Amino acid sequence: MKKKEPIVLDRSCTKDDELLAAKDTIAILSGKWKLQLITTLSCGGAMQFMDIMRTVDGIGTKMLSKELQDLEINLLVKRTVMETRPVTVKYELTPHGHTLERIINEMRIWGRTHRKEVLGK
Amino acid sequence: MKKKEPIVLDRSCTKDDELLAAKDTIAILSGKWKLQLITTLSCGGAMQFMDIMRTVDGIGTKMLSKELQDLEINLLVKRTVMETRPVTVKYELTPHGHTLERIINEMRIWGRTHRKEVLGK
DNA sequence: GCAGTCAGTTTCCCACAGGAAACCAGGTTC
């Protein structure tokens, strides 16, 4: 038994609030539908509830409703009730929501290289 | 009832395999401990099982063992049994594991601006 | 008045993620 100290204790790069910020980002994109919803709205522009249902294959009304509420609370999606007959609701990414596109694209790129690393090689 | 078509059907930006690549990245970083483990190993270098336990506050042996196996299977972490007495095991990020640092840093940055957007403003 | 549309909410259910604690095996120290 030489030393009791952990090999490294450089807390400067594990500052909790810095880790929290990254965790926030993950939390927002975690779950079965978030990524797909954001990318759908990213290229679909403003869409109605039922249009999103038809585009995102397999999602049910409950999850769609809940996920859209989550995104709205996080100011990533704007919900607008349209004065049409019958009443329709428009969902679209906010400018802040659009800033996610960049990071999602980075994830795409890393995901591709990861596939090559794990499968190919 | 004017038209039956969804507002937008530009499938070119929803290509499934592109979405899958991003989902892979999220999957690898999802869960309660993955981010913390990777950042811990990122700045801690090679660490022993018990050192990681002491550094990552709150994690138990079962989760640590399982998460490290996950990371190893994904070629992000290298596990080395050391010929010491008693036998110790060294865990460290692979070069491929280190490529995650860039994207995690992007997540930190986005997370910070997100906090400002949601709280401050 | 009956069927169909849009936009959800509610209920009930199941599977899986994660935690606590016990257990295991090999080795060291006293």
Next chain:
DNA sequence: GAACCTGGTTTCCTGTGGGAAACTGACTGC
């Protein structure tokens, strides 16, 4: 031989994520 170290595995339990289906309610068209 008792206690403690390393590095785990196994079992049992609970909470949450997510799905299916039924229901609501305002409106339209036939």
